[in-house]
Each structure stands twice: as structure tokens, then as C-alpha cells.
Amino acid sequence: MTTQSSELPDRINIVIPLFNDWQALSLLLERIRAVVDPALVSRLAFLIVDDCSATNYETLPQGIGQSLSVLRLYRNVGHQKAIALGLSHLASLPDQYPAIVMDSDGEDRPEDIPTLVQTGAAHPGRVVFAHRSKRHEGLVFRVFYEVYKTVFRILTGKVITFGNFSLIPARQLRKLAHVSEIWNNYPGGVIRSRLPYTAVPLERGRRLAGESKMNFVSLVLHGLSAVSVLMDTTAVRLALFCVIMAGAASLGIGVVLALKFFTNTSVPGWTSYLVSSFLIVILQAFLISLLLVFIVLSYRTQPQFIPARQFGDFVERVEEVY
Template identity: 35%
Template structure:
């Protein structure tokens, strides 16, 4: 259970990263002292399973949620927030951050300062500087523009964020949270503020996310707004179909008045007819998929208890073990 005297609750997913997470716990304790309570979600680690030794060595209060299997980074965060939403107290602030060191504990006070106004529910970190390669920065810039085109929304933040208890409860009730945390925040209609922060280097090891994983993560962000994406694709297809019809009519008119070279008319008209048929089929499929998305949307929230095998508490937190119910 989260003590009522806790001021800050940290939710961080950990997968096969015992060394980095242990260093994070120490830095959090050094930065925030006994006002912090750490909820570390062990995402089914096998080679480096997480226990409470890192928390105990740091002298920190906290709990380790041991998941039954690996569920992925985003769903692990959703499970952690689900757990926190049932134990959080009024007046506490909840911070979501990665455990690899790229989200700096020293930046948390800046996030919490921006969270103080009553009209703010969630504060997200917008990166001022990055330590990634040029290739990553290039593809990320392309992704942000593509995301805006297909969803109509701007995304410029990741998982590093702070929120109030009401925000946690609202997000934990959204099934989209387990798909993509940042997109779920955008879809939640919560009052969001941004805080420009630097990104730090990893504490240890290499990132487990390859290019394919990053691309999949990006597409999942768009899936949260699947209905909007499908409608925009349908509109674009309809526009192309109309232009194909107008082009065909123009080709027929030019052929009739004799302004076409031999073979030009048949080639142009054939291409335009194919474009019209393809966009027509795509528009029909888009409308059908939009109906499926609208009627098949999951309305039940994620039950975190289904994924937790057991909860381990640090020595400083008191109780040593809580079996998952």
C-alpha cells in the first residue's frame, strides 16, 4: 500500500535491467528523500529478475510488481498506473518515467512545479536535447509530421510525465493506455501542460528497442486514433477518386476535339480508371473499418490484477509480500 505521507509516487517499468533500475532508485532517493514511493513494474524479466534488493540498498520505500509474463513497455506502465490508481491518496503526485536513466530524476521537481496550477491535470516532458543518432532524430521528425497528418494531433512527448490522482484514475480507466501511453494522454481530454527538459544518457547496457520495435510503437500511437485515421484516409481516397473522374472527362474531351497523340488517350484513360477503382475500393474498406472500430471499441478498463503474480515491498515500506488477488 502507498503510505499517506508520501508526496510523490514513481511508476517505472523494468525489463532485464537490474543494474540501471538500481541506480535509478538510488538517485530518486537522493533527489527526493523519503517523500518518494517507487512502484517498479518487473515486466516478466527472466535473466535479470527484479526484487526489492535495489530498493533496500537505496534505502527507498516502494514495491515491485512482478508480472506473470512479459507484456511490453506500454502495458507495463498501464498496469503500474492501474495499481497506483487504487492506492493513491489525495494530494499526491504521480510520475511516470523509464528506468534506464534517460529520464532524469533531477528533472522531477520541474515537472511537479508545472503540475501545481489547478487548471493542469498532466504535465509531459518535451525534450530540449537528445543524445540519439542522426538517423533516429530524422525518422522521429518524419514520424511526428506523419502523426499530425493522419490523426490531426501533435505528439511531442513520450512516457516521462507527472499527473494528479484524478488524472491517474481517468487514464487507468482507458483501454487505450495499454496500447500507447502518450496517445492515451492526448485522447483523455485531460488538461495538459508541457515542460521542456533535457534527456540523459542510459545508466548501463543498450536499448532493447530496435528500429522495427520503434516503428511498431509509432504505429500503435496512431492506432489509438484509428477512427480519425480511417476517416482521413477515406476522405483522401474520395478526393483522388473525384480527381480521377475529372481527369478522365478531360481526356475524353481532348480526344474528341483532336488534341491527343496516338496511344495517349487509351493509356491516360486506363490509368485514371484504375486509380478510380482502387480509391473506390479503399474508400469502401475504410468506411467498413470505421464502423467496425466504432462498434467494437472496448469499453472495459484494464484489470491490473490479472497480470500481477505478486507484489514485493521494500524493507522500508513495511510488509514484505502481498499476493495478487
């Protein structure tokens, strides 16, 4: 898919969070130069968010796009927070340009950058996500990923079929940097922000070098961080479930007592056992609902971390490579 040069913005920032994946980054940059139209490549400006890597690059490809900078962080904050810090740094600059978020390992394919740009031009003002139409991970990972999406939909009422690979319009960048929820989960933060967004189906690529750091534990933590972004909605849904369980338990008590006093089907001891069990369910539902109420109230009263205001506390320096 090609984009007319006249339709392209003067500059498109590429935010790439990275932790020790310098070899994959070098291959990614070379692949961008090889497969993306030169008219588009000439407008790209790369911002590598170094998440306090234990290693450093020896050499990086030169002359790809307008510039390449490395945002050095004081400490390791994790993938999602690194994205938030990179976007906040760009939002703090005087001139605002569209920004593309992509991973350093090559699983976000460079071939799809023009598609994001063209979709963004067709939907001005909307954040454009890459919806994964095809994945290459193992069967176990894909199964658990589907479980994660199902649980997310049940708990939040939202459907999430996309990850970090996305394009943010220039006029939405500063707004998004003031959304506290992107600190925990970038896609969930966009959903929570109520900024308009769309998704385009794109195939997920294969890692260019090294091994993936995403495992079962990482996937669970990622899922929990996504759900936590919509904590108030999740708490309300869980509270409603507790109310339904308490109602079902109360109905069960009524049925048990009716069988006890109005029929001849009673067995010695079973009535008191069932009534006690149903009462425990009601008590647990009440306590869980009460706990959820306090969690939501505490969440709403605590001061929120605003990445646009506090990102500077995490930034050691900005290193200009070229």
C-alpha cells in the first residue's frame, strides 16, 4: 500500500520501547529502510525508549529517516510505562507530529507502517491500532491469549483485539499523554480515555532476533494491567455478579425450607447443611461487594499519575545518535 507524498505529514515520530534488544532493533531499522517507500522513510524520526537496558548498542544503522534518538531512563519501568514516557516526551516538544508506537523485535511489521499512515489519513483524529488478523506464537500462548480477551470482555464490557502497534494523530498526542491510565496499559488507556480510535487488520510478524520475553506470567500480568485500567467498571460488574449470587443463594434457602416444611422429601441434617452453605455464600458475596466499593472509592480519591507532568522524573537524558 502506497501513500502519496503530498498526503504525508512533514514528520512522523516512531516510538520504540526497548530492553536489551539492540540487535533486533538494528535489523528492524534496516528492514524499514528496505521495505518502506523512501518518501515515507524520509519523514520518519525514531525515538528509542531505552528501558534501562543492561547492555548498550555497539553500532546502529545510520541515515534512516530524519533522526534517531535514544531516551535513556533512570530505571526499568516495563514495556507499557516506557511507551507512556516516550509519548510524554514527544508531547512536551513545541511542535507536534503523528506518532507510531511499535515494538523493537520486528513482530510489528515495517511493511504495515504505510497502512497505519494511510488509515490515519482516512480517519483524521482517530488513533489507529493494528488488529492482529494472524499470529505466529505457539498454540498454548494463542489459547491463553484468547482466554485473556474473553475475560477482559466479561469484566470490562469492552472488546480488545489489538496491542501497542498504533498511530496517534498529532492533535491527540498531548491529550493522550495526560491520560493517567496509559501508565499501566497503553491500549486500555486509549479505551478509557474515550478518544476516538479504529483498528485495521494486520498480520503479526516474526521476531527478528533473540527470544521473546512474553511468557505465561508476563501475559497474566499484562492482562491484569489492562483490566486495572477499567477498574471501576470491573468492580461494578463483579459487584453485580455478587448480588446475583446472593440472590440465587437466597432463592436456594427458600427452596430448601419449602421442601423441609411442605414436603416429605427431607433427609435428616441436609436442610441445616444447605442453609448454612447458602448463608456462607450470601455473607461472602456481601463482603466481596463491600470490598469492591472501598476499592473503587479509594481509586477515585487517590491522586492520579499524569505521565505528561511527571515523565521527567524518569528520564536520565536524550541521546542524539544522528
